[in-house]
Every structure is written in C-alpha cells, then in structure tokens.
Amino acid sequence: MTTDVQANPAANPAVDESTPLIEVKDLHVWFELKKWGFSHVGWVRAVDNVNFQLKHGEAIAIVGESGCGKSSLMKTLLLLNRPHKGQVIYEGKDISNLKGKDLKWYRSQVGYVQQDPYGALPPFMPVHRILSEPLVINGVKNKKEREERIRQAMEEVALTPVDDFLNKYPHMLSGGQQQRVVIARAMILEPKLLVADEPVSMLDASVRVEILRLLRKLQEQHNLSVMYITHDLSTVRFFSERIFVMYAGKLVEQTHIEELLNNPLHPYTVALLTGTSVPDASNAKHLKRVPPGEPPSLVNPPTGCRFHPRCEHFISGKCDVEEPPHLEPLPGHIVNCWLYEDGRTSYPKVASE
Amino acid sequence: MNDNTLLKLEDLVLYFKTSRGEVQAVDHVNLELHKNKAVVILGESGCGKSSMAKAILRLLPRNVGQYHGKVLLEDFDVMSLSDEEFRRQVRWVKMSMVPQAAMNALNPVLRAGEQVAEPAMIHLGMDKEEALDLARQMFENVGVPVDFLTRYPFELSGGMRQRVAIAMALITKPQLIVLDEPTSALDLLTQANIMNVLKTIKWETGTSYILITHDIATSSELADEVAVMYAGQIVEINDAESFFQEPLHPYSQRLMASVPRLYGDEEPDFIPGRPPSLLNPPTGCRFADRCHLRFDKCDEEPPTFIVDGHPVKCWLYEKDHQAVESAATGTGDAS
Numbered sequence: 125m126t127t128d129v130q131a132n133p134a135a136n137p138a139v140d141e142s143t144p145l146i147e148v149k150d151l152h153v154w155f156e157l158k159k160w161g162f163s164h165v166g167w168v169r170a171v172d173n174v175n176f177q178l179k180h181g182e183a184i185a186i187v188g189e190s191g192c193g194k195s196s197l198m199k200t201l202l203l204l205n206r207p208h209k210g211q212v213i214y215e216g217k218d219i220s221n222l223k224g225k226d227l228k229w230y231r232s233q234v235g236y237v238q239q240d241p242y243g244a245l246p247p248f249m250p251v252h253r254i255l256s257e258p259l260v261i262n263g264v265k266n267k268k269e270r271e272e273r274i275r276q277a278m279e280e281v282a283l284t285p286v287d288d289f290l291n292k293y294p295h296m297l298s299g300g301q302q303q304r305v306v307i308a309r310a311m312i313l314e315p316k317l318l319v320a321d322e323p324v325s326m327l328d329a330s331v332r333v334e335i336l337r338l339l340r341k342l343q344e345q346h347n348l349s350v351m352y353i354t355h356d357l358s359t360v361r362f363f364s365e366r367i368f369v370m371y372a373g374k375l376v377e378q379t380h381i382e383e384l385l386n387n388p389l390h391p392y393t394v395a396l397l398t399g400t401s402v403p404d405a406s407n408a409k410h411l412k413r414v415p416p417g418e419p420p421s422l423v424n425p426p427t428g429c430r431f432h433p434r435c436e437h438f439i440s441g442k443c444d445v446e447e448p449p450h451l452e453p454l455p456g457h458i459v460n461c462w463l464y465e466d467g468r469t470s471y472p473k474v475a476s477e
Numbered sequence: 478m479n480d481n482t483l484l485k486l487e488d489l490v491l492y493f494k495t496s497r498g499e500v501q502a503v504d505h506v507n508l509e510l511h512k513n514k515a516v517v518i519l520g521e522s523g524c525g526k527s528s529m530a531k532a533i534l535r536l537l538p539r540n541v542g543q544y545h546g547k548v549l550l551e552d553f554d555v556m557s558l559s560d561e562e563f564r565r566q567v568r569w570v571k572m573s574m575v576p577q578a579a580m581n582a583l584n585p586v587l588r589a590g591e592q593v594a595e596p597a598m599i600h601l602g603m604d605k606e607e608a609l610d611l612a613r614q615m616f617e618n619v620g621v622p623v624d625f626l627t628r629y630p631f632e633l634s635g636g637m638r639q640r641v642a643i644a645m646a647l648i649t650k651p652q653l654i655v656l657d658e659p660t661s662a663l664d665l666l667t668q669a670n671i672m673n674v675l676k677t678i679k680w681e682t683g684t685s686y687i688l689i690t691h692d693i694a695t696s697s698e699l700a701d702e703v704a705v706m707y708a709g710q711i712v713e714i715n716d717a718e719s720f721f722q723e724p725l726h727p728y729s730q731r732l733m734a735s736v737p738r739l740y741g742d743e744e745p746d747f748i749p750g751r752p753p754s755l756l757n758p759p760t761g762c763r764f765a766d767r768c769h770l771r772f773d774k775c776d777e778e779p780p781t782f783i784v785d786g787h788p789v790k791c792w793l794y795e796k797d798h799q800a801v802e803s804a805a806t807g808t809g810d811a812s
C-alpha cells in the first residue's frame with residue numbers, strides 16, 4: 125500500500141496535535157499454523173478486529189491475561205509483526221507496510237520498554253555502549269553530541285552520578301537500575317510513543333512505584349503518548365487516562381480508568397477486579413469468586429462472545445451464537461457484551477452469592 | 478510452647494561461604510508456627526526468605542558456611558537427625574515444599590501423574606498403582622482434570638503446572654507445606670484460583686503453610702500471621718489482622734505503603750535505596766540507612782521488643798516494652 129512516508133516528519137505539514145498519533149483500524153494479527161512446514165492448518169487469531177485511537181500525549185493501558193493478544197498488539201505497533209488485515213496509521217500515514225529507510229525512521233519514533241530488563245540488555249555491553257547504539261544506528265555521527273545525549277538520558281532516568289554507571293555491565297546493576305537503563309535506551313531517540321510491556325512485573329514491590337513514577341514524569345515532560353501493557357489493574361491508575369480490557373484477542377471494554385474501577389461493565393472486567401487482592405486480613409476467611417476455566421485457545425476460539433464459557437451471565441442461544449455488539453451504554457464507555465443491549469448502564473448483581 | 482505448636486525455629490542460622498566472605502542469609506531467626514495456620518514471610522528479594530525455606534527443609538547447596546540452631550517439629554529437634562534420617566523421616570513425610578517457579582521445577586520427561594505419584598511410592602511405600610490412584614485424588618483436590626495424569630508438563634498451562642506441583646507436595650499428607658512464591662509468575666485470575674485451592678486444602682485437611690512472597694496483597698489471601706524479613710533477620714512478627722491494619726516496624730510500614738491500591742486516594746510510595754549486602758551487613762539496625770524514622774540509637778543493633786505480644790526488632794519500641802533475652806548473643810549450643 126502506501127509507502128510514501130517521508131524520512132523527515134517535519135516535512136509533513138498535515139501533522140498537528142489534533143491528528144491522533146496512532147490510529148488502529150480493523151486490526152487483525154493472525155499467525156499461520158503450518159504442518160510439515162508448508163500445508164496450512166489454521167490461524168492463531170492473536171488480535172481480532174481491534175480499533176482505537178491514541179492521541180498525542182495520551183496514556184492508554186491495555187489490561188489482560190497472558191495469551192490474550194496484548195503483546196501481539198504491541199508488537200504490531202512496533203512493526204515487529206505485520207498486520208494480517210487492517211491498518212496502523214501513524215500521524216495520518218498508513219505504516220503497516222513500511223520497509224527499509226522508512227521503517228527505520230518509524231522505529232526511531234517509538235520507544236520500547238521490555239518486560240524483563242535483564243533479558244533485554246545485552247550482558248556483554250556496558251551501559252555506555254547500550255545507550256550509544258541507537259544513536260549510531262540512527263546516524264548521530266558526532267561523538268560529542270552522542271556523549272551529551274547519553275548523559276542527558278541517564279540524568280533523566282536518575283541514573284546519577286552518571287560516571288558511576290557509564291562503564292557498568294547490566295549484571296552489576298539492581299533490577300530497578302536495569303529497568304532505568306532500558307527506559308533511557310527507549311527514550312534516547314526522543315520518541316513520540318513509548319510502548320511499555322509490563323515494565324514493573326519483574327521488579328520488587330518496593331521499587332515498582334519508583335519506576336512507574338519515572339515513566340509518568342517522562343510522559344508529562346515530553347508530552348509522550350504511552351501504551352502501558354499490564355495484567356495488574358492496581359498499577360494502572362498511576363498514569364493512564366484510558367484503559368482497554370482485552371480478552372482472547374478482542375477489546376471487550378474501553379473507558380476512562382476511574383469509570384472502569386467504579387462501574388465495570390463487562391463480566392470479564394468484573395472478574396479481573398474481584399480477582400485483584402488488596403491487603404486485608406479478612407481475605408483469608410473466604411474464597412474468591414473466580415470464573416471457571418482458562419482463557420480459550422486462539423486457534424479455535426469459542427463462537428459468539430469468546431468469554432461465554434466462563435461467564436456468570438451467559439445467555440444461552442445468544443452469547444454462544446452471535447458476536448456481541450459494540451455498545452456505548454454510557455458516553456465514552458464502550459463495551460462488547462450482550463447484557464447491555466437493552467440500555468442497562470451498570471453490571472447486574474449475581475443473585476446466588 | 479503449647480500443644481498447638483507445629484514448628485518452632487530457635488536461633489536458626491544459615492551462612493554461605495563465598496570467595497569474598499560469608500553471606501549471612503539467615504541470621505538467628507526465631508519463629509513459631511501453629512497447627513493449621515499459615516505464616517507469611519514477607520520481604521524484598523535478597524532478604525534471605527528462600528534461604529530460610531532451604532534451612533528449614535535442609536535443602537542446602539554445597540557452599541554452606543554455618544548451619545545451626547534448632548528446628549523443632551512438634552517438640553522434636555530435627556536438626557539432630559543425620560541427612561539420611563532427615564530425608565526418610567521428615568522431608569516430604571512431615572513437611573514438603575512447592576519450590577519457586579514450580580512450573581519449571583517439574584521433570585519434563587515424566588508424565589504429570591507419575592511425578593505426583595513418586596513421593597507416595599518412595600515415602601509411603603505404595604506400589605505404582607496405589608500411588609497413581611492417590612495422585613488422581615490429589616489432582617481432583619487441586620482442580621486439575623484427571624485426564625491430565627498422562628500428560629507431560631509442556632502440555633499444561635502455567636497454572637495447571639503450579640497445581641501439579643502443589644498436588645505433589647500434598648500427596649504424602651504432610652503437616653507443613655513450604656510455598657516459595659507459588660503465584661508470582663502467574664496471571665491474576667490464575668493466582669486467585671491457586672489461592673482458593675490452597676485455602677480449601679487448609680480448611681479441609683488442617684495443613685499448615687509457610688508462604689514466602691514479596692506480594693503483600695496476595696499474601697493476605699492466606700495469612701494468619703506475618704513475619705517480615707529484612708537482610709537475613711526477622712524484624713517483625715504480627716498477626717495478620719493487626720499487620721494489615723497497622724504494621725509496627727518502619728520497614729513493614731514502608732512495605733505496606735508501597736502497595737498500589739485499586740481504590741482510595743492514597744498514592745503508593747517506594748522505599749529508596751536497596752537492601753544491604755549480606756556479605757557484610759551494617760552494624761546496628763540493618764534498615765537504618767533507608768529508614769524514615771532513624772535516630773541516634775539506630776547505630777546499635779536493636780533487640781527484639783515485645784509490643785502487644787508481637788516481637789518487633791526496632792528501637793522505637795524501647796520505651797514501655799520488654800525486650801526478649803536475645804539468645805543470639807549467647808552461645809549457640811545446638812550445632
């Protein structure tokens with residue numbers, strides 16, 4: 125399709141703050157399953173019909189369990205996967221098929237914070253070299269400028285005094301410091317979008333908040349757009365305005381974070397919220413209500429609503445047959461669920477408790 | 478000690494030898510666990526939590542420097558047993574363990590059912606058929622479909638593998654199960670599910686647990702008592718009710734404040750700095766450098782004070798509270 129993205133974004137006059145930074149239209153990320161290497165067996169439908177917009181400076185959280193397709197969605201935004209169908213539009217241009225130079229330019233526009241900092245940092249490179257690589261690759265030839273940018277990035281993530289860290293190898297740093305290096309590397313090319321894939325799940329509870337605050341500070345200072353991917357709802361409040369709940373390759377609920385916490389609509393969201401523990405001694409006295417079973421295989425997902433085999437409000441003959449509609453029972457609160465077809469605006473209580 | 482005590486640790490010490498000196502991973506730990514109760518060991522990574530589990534079950538690496546103290550299991554000091562006696566009489570018979578990342582601890586070339594049955598064959602002297610029957614029961618107890626008996630670990634999801642590891646720890650019907658981070662690698666709903674399984678087992682069979690974790694929120698799902706560990710030492714032991722409302726030690730307070738909550742306006746806080754190296758821990762209070770309530774006295778090592786019946790290792794409670802005679806300063810006669 126279109127591959128006419130200019131290497132220099134400043135030369136594109138159509139871009140202003142009102143255009144969404146990223147627009148995802150009808151996105152399908154499917155992976156082909158093959159037998160003996162060539163005969164087609166089926167598709168893993170990791171992301172199925174996802175639509176959303178991400179504005180400049182906005183932070184979105186995507187919440188879901190492992191295997192729900194959130195990482196596939198993220199990797200597609202980074203163009204590590206190609207969409208099977210649909211479009212990813214960056215500042216008004218379709219980028220789904222970028223190649224060569226254009227692709228390199230696009231990747232300099234998005235930063236990636238990996239989940240496991242130790243795994244994401246090359247063990248044989250000192251911090252200085254880890255941070256200079258993206259600059260060298262993206263043609264910052266002046267050595268002095270590189271030094272300056274490295275120092276600036278390290279100061280920004282509070283790896284100070286900088287000289288103490290420049291020559292250290294990843295294994296000499298604590299988990300929190302490693303994650304700071306990963307963040308510095310993601311930020312060093314001054315991207316417009318930061319994709320953070322469970323950035324704190326491998327860290328100790330005591331430093332999680334520190335890293336989340338750092339990400340929020342960077343977001344505010346640089347007017348960054350952030351995609352924050354997590355399975356932990358209690359950290360979401362920290363720095364995202366909107367939240368998407370994903371289940372088995374589909375977005376099932378999209379709304380503002382406070383609205384989601386106070387008025388969750390989709391049965392899966394409700395299950396996630398009940399499943400999240402808060403420290404309270406009374407927890408030990410009763411069992412948690414957890415939906416039975418496990419997330420479905422994405423090769424052969426259930427018909428109709430993909431959550432129906434585990435749902436406490438399952439409507440036979442409807443949920444298992446027809447795909448749930450895209451409803452907006454309250455302004456700005458989108459849910460894909462048959463329960464809200466009749467204009468209901470809150471989650472129905474379950475009688476048998 | 479009363480009849481209800483299942484396990485009592487007295488001045489338990491486990492140091493590791495390294496080329497740079499001794500790592501004081503478990504430093505004079507005292508702890509008591511009652512029957513059918515669960516005690517949670519909380520702390521950041523590198524505080525010696527897992528080493529304590531290893532010290533209790535005598536699953537030691539080769540580089541042990543010092544290992545002494547008392548491990549009293551129903552009044553009997555199991556430290557007096559030889560390694561072989563310990564293996565035959567205690568490990569897996571009286572107490573078993575679900576190791577950290579249990580999902581990777583399973584043998585990849587054995588079917589799940591065979592692995593679960595193995596301890597029953599070795600320790601209960603059952604033949605294979607009986608043991609497999611028992612394994613089937615265990616699978617039902619932990620909520621694994623029975624036809625998974627013949628599957629290999631790679632065919633199971635993470636949550637299912639974790640359940641298999643729990644079934645394996647359960648099969649010999651031990652009185653105590655040590656759980657080392659049983660849910661940290663799992664998804665939220667799977668976590669909640671496993672916690673439900675553990676609770677049900679506790680209620681139905683009267684098993685006791687030692688749960689080692691850094692996840693405070695999840696730990697509250699199981700805890701009757703909470704012991705907070707910092708830099709190899711236990712700094713606070715408290716019942717769950719009071720701990721989750723009002724922890725006593727400043728470290729516990731900071732830990733509680735670092736938990737993000739779903740509701741409420743309180744913004745969580747982090748603990749600056751990181752735990753000291755156990756190679757050469759600071760003299761005085763080990764938390765002093767990171768403590769927001771530090772004062773002059775903290776340069777000296779605090780004794781353990783009894784605050785409303787709860788041991789707390791902090792100078793803040795010196796006034797009006799009785800200190801326990803620290804046996805740590807005496808001669809460790811059990812070796």
